[in-house]
Amino acid sequence: MTLDVRSGAFLTRRSIMVAAAALGGAALLPRGLKARAAGDPVSLEAKPGEARFLPQGPATPVWGYGGSVPGPEIRVRQGADVLARLTNGIGEPTTIHWHGIRIDNAMDGVAHLTQHPVMPGQSFDYRFKAPDAGTFWYHPHAHQVMQQDRGLYGLLIVEEPEPAAVDREVSLVIDDWRLDADGAIETRSLEHLFDAAHAGRIGNLLTVNGRVAPELPARAGERLRVRLCNACNARVLELTFEEARAQVVAVDGQPIAPEPLPGDGTLVVPPSGRADLVLDMAGGPGSRAAVKEVSRQPVSLAHFALAEGERARDKLLDAPVSLPRNPVRAPDLGQDPLVFALLMEGGAMSRMAGARFKGEYHSLRELAQKHRMVWAFNGKANNHSEPMLTVAAGRPVVIEMVNDTAWPHAMHIHGHHMLVTARTRGAVKPWFRDTVLMEAREEMTVAFLADNPGKWMLHCHMLEHQMAGMSAYFEVTRS
Numbered sequence: 001m002t003l004d005v006r007s008g009a010f011l012t013r014r015s016i017m018v019a020a021a022a023l024g025g026a027a028l029l030p031r032g033l034k035a036r037a038a039g040d041p042v043s044l045e046a047k048p049g050e051a052r053f054l055p056q057g058p059a060t061p062v063w064g065y066g067g068s069v070p071g072p073e074i075r076v077r078q079g080a081d082v083l084a085r086l087t088n089g090i091g092e093p094t095t096i097h098w099h100g101i102r103i104d105n106a107m108d109g110v111a112h113l114t115q116h117p118v119m120p121g122q123s124f125d126y127r128f129k130a131p132d133a134g135t136f137w138y139h140p141h142a143h144q145v146m147q148q149d150r151g152l153y154g155l156l157i158v159e160e161p162e163p164a165a166v167d168r169e170v171s172l173v174i175d176d177w178r179l180d181a182d183g184a185i186e187t188r189s190l191e192h193l194f195d196a197a198h199a200g201r202i203g204n205l206l207t208v209n210g211r212v213a214p215e216l217p218a219r220a221g222e223r224l225r226v227r228l229c230n231a232c233n234a235r236v237l238e239l240t241f242e243e244a245r246a247q248v249v250a251v252d253g254q255p256i257a258p259e260p261l262p263g264d265g266t267l268v269v270p271p272s273g274r275a276d277l278v279l280d281m282a283g284g285p286g287s288r289a290a291v292k293e294v295s296r297q298p299v300s301l302a303h304f305a306l307a308e309g310e311r312a313r314d315k316l317l318d319a320p321v322s323l324p325r326n327p328v329r330a331p332d333l334g335q336d337p338l339v340f341a342l343l344m345e346g347g348a349m350s351r352m353a354g355a356r357f358k359g360e361y362h363s364l365r366e367l368a369q370k371h372r373m374v375w376a377f378n379g380k381a382n383n384h385s386e387p388m389l390t391v392a393a394g395r396p397v398v399i400e401m402v403n404d405t406a407w408p409h410a411m412h413i414h415g416h417h418m419l420v421t422a423r424t425r426g427a428v429k430p431w432f433r434d435t436v437l438m439e440a441r442e443e444m445t446v447a448f449l450a451d452n453p454g455k456w457m458l459h460c461h462m463l464e465h466q467m468a469g470m471s472a473y474f475e476v477t478r479s
Ligand SMILES: [Cu+2]
Pocket: 408, 409, 410, 460, 461, 462, 465, 466, 470
């Protein structure tokens, strides 16, 4: 479902396809719905619903915005005012976090840090500007391990002033679900410490846009902009694209100099990460091009079905697509940066003896058994009572992260985008990111300009790790 925030009108993909077919372009979707009226809030009611991941399969009870998974795709123009009304129909407190948006702190949606949680039956109006064009998403930041797992998330697309030179856009929101034999979400292990101390909750069913292995219409030679989002609790996606030439043009919503996939042709997207790809469909009319997830046993996630007897063009386009830069300011590390060391510890096979929780020190055993915490940042598990660092607005910040654990982590920053300046594994890329994937035992230095006043989370976006200790905040004070 696509939602035009400017009009509040809902259009299902099906109705758009039908309209496109009536116009004689069966494979063409309109690129962004045109503004009709401004001012109506987007209505996002978090409520129970049913998903049918397979057309003939059992219905899966979920929670979704509007009852659907994913929730509505919200599209706004860069710099436009966004007004969204969250209504809580899920029977427990909730919020919405606008992931990757450099937002006013009061609208960041972190329960107990930037706002009171929205109680059952209540609503809350989010009103903000989206300064950067790109692919973003929204999800709860209250009991996230449960609420996001059950399906509360959707894409927030901020359009560039001039649309990119592609034939069409396709959104792929990828999730993995742990279902029982009846097709219901398996809840016995949800929030269990076993997953929390290991790689997090990994599902047994992968979906794209709420469907198993959907068929996506395309044409030979067509140039697509694919907006990918990893909505999994904890799975690091490793994606391949068959019968297509792929270039990455943006990461976490921020444009990069276009580059092909690395040598093995695999795109790695950590939990909560996004990537924009330009795909040139290289197969002939009538062929199929699979998108696979290969982090474990390879799975066909979706495939592009190229129309019979039809070509968008005879020869693939060669010119790369460059997106305009966003107004993110790079940190000037010559300007007295605040340097902060962050030690990440805990989890299975840990060397951590214990950590503080709510001001008291506990052995690891006691921490796990009494408080359900197994990870710590600088010796503290989920310290939300004071900032781990405080910095005056306008100052660059350097965080030297040491992952002294046997597990990868997807470190996510709120309100800012960061540059990786050094790391002990993998390549250093000059990309602004809101989520960085650290390998086990890796050391990584990130830098950002603290230019957004307020209290901002820094946490692992593997939701079970976040739940069990890997979460903290920092404060940017007005200078
Ligand atoms: Cu983690």
